[in-house]
Amino acid sequence: MCGIVGVVSQSPVNQLIYDALLLLQHRGQDAAGIATSHANMFYMHKANGLVRDVFRTRNMRSLQGNIGIGQCRYPTAGSSSAEEAQPFYVNAPFGITLAHNGNLTNWEQLKIEMFKNDRRHINTSSDSEVLLNVLAHEIQQATSGYSLDPAALFKAVAVLHQRVRGSYAVVAQISGYGLLAFRDPYGIRPLCIGINETEKGNEYVVASESVALEGLGFRFLRDVMPGEAIFIDNDGQLYNQQCAENPTLNPCAFEFVYFARPDSVIDGASVYAARLKMGEYLAEKIKREFTAGDIDVVMPIPDSSRPAAMELAMKLNLDYREGFIKNRYIGRTFLMPGQAIRSKSVRQKLNAIGSEFKGKSVLLVDDSIVRGTTSREIVQMARDSGAKRVIFASAAPPVKFPNVYGIDMPTRNELIAYGRSNDEICREITADALVYQDIDALKRSITDTNPALRNFEASCFDGVYVTGDISRDYLDRIEFARNNPLPESEDAVRSQLNLNLAQVD
DSSP: OOEEEEOOOOOOOOHHHHHHHTTGGGOOEEEEEEEEEETTEEEEEEEEOOOHOOOOHHHHHHOOOOOEEEEOOSSSOOOOOOOOOOOOEEOOOEEEEEEEEEEEEEEHHHHHHHHTTTTOOOOSSSSHHHHHHHHHHHHHHHHHTTTTOOOHHHHHHHHHHHHOOOEEEEEEEEEEEEEEEETTTOOSSOOOEEEETTEEEEEEEEEESSSHHHHOOOOOEEETTTTEEEEETTTOEEEEOOOOOOOOOOOOOHIIIIIITTTTTTTEEEEHEEEEEHHHHHHHHHHHHHOOSSEEEEEETTTHHHHHHHHHHHHHHHEEOOEEEEOTSSOOOGGGGGGHHHHHHHHHHHEOOOGGGGOEEEEEEEEEOOSSSSHHHHHHHHHTTHHHHHHHHEEEOOEEEOSSSSSSSOGGGTTTTTTHHHHHHHHTTTOOOEEEHHHHHHHHHHHHTTOOOOOOOOHHHHHOHHHHHHHHHHHHHHHHHHHHHSSSSSHHHHHHHHHHHHHOO
């Protein structure tokens, strides 16, 4: 999962992009980068770390120009090396920089095609570099390498949609021409556009979440539609076109559960309102499964579950208390790459207020349970603080399947709900009782906030992969790849990829 932003302004964009990345920091803490364009030259700085740590005054001064893109990243494909921080750059045709949020499911095959047929060299194991080279090749094919106009760009994106599989929201800048943004035909990853009308002309921001637009003082214009491409030239003229044959909107349900900021609106649905609805529907289920007096107090696990927990407590007419205090200077445990690091950080991240637990039957509400490590630690913290009984509730259904569209939970064995019943999960996290949201209730929570949303990418809950290209063999291969990293040499990489593809055929 990543946060991306692209800006076309009437004044220097370096500060605007930096501020937008700060607002999108929750989407990735591994690396950050900005690329700008001025006088047909690119200026770029990127490195591992938080946005505030990557950029210094000298870096910001070097990022010249009124157009640029940025990304904050955590890796789901490739490695966490600084070389794979984004944006990526190619010098032909025209010179292009690109930042990508999502995950390509056929990047291995595309990498081989790039080498054999398109004569393009991919220097990293990042699917985003593959995506950039596909785009660059198709632009070259559409323009014959000489001139560029919006029609040629849209033709290139249309062919890209035919070649690329998976999820992708993209911002790219083309030297001397402008900013290109597009979204995959299934609309899995979010992307929206905002406008600022000035005396000098219109300014535009394209970003992963609406909160980035509003934080910069831009007016939310609309979401980028699935399969749509938007081009904003250097003069601020906007062009758009639908580039996919049969686009359908399937926003990622996990964005609403966990990833997105609550003050964002994604595809017309308020994240905050959806989380309130999750609490309301979860309360209805708890009413059916528990009797009056079973629960004394409701507590959220900060921060994502707070709206659901507040609404649940109100619907059940129970006391709501903040029993855990979060250290905001510890990274999000879900985004940490190793299980041992993730487990160790839980008690550094949360501290219990003992007086709120002592002698009480406590209902703990979390946004989801993925690996179970955090849940187990939290239940034990509640017991250590004197809780008489600990009931654990998840505002999301059981996470039973890998997500291949950009969320870091790719292997089945890492998921506590995979192959286990609810009773077995309850024992694993050592709770006295466990309640999960129903999948239909989760989808209704989002639909209630925008009835136009009918379909969702909810594969981690229901095992339905909307792109239609995910098989058990594919899941086996990504699990093997995660546990057995590819060798570093290019020849060895190609050899291993050919072996994998031969097994698929």
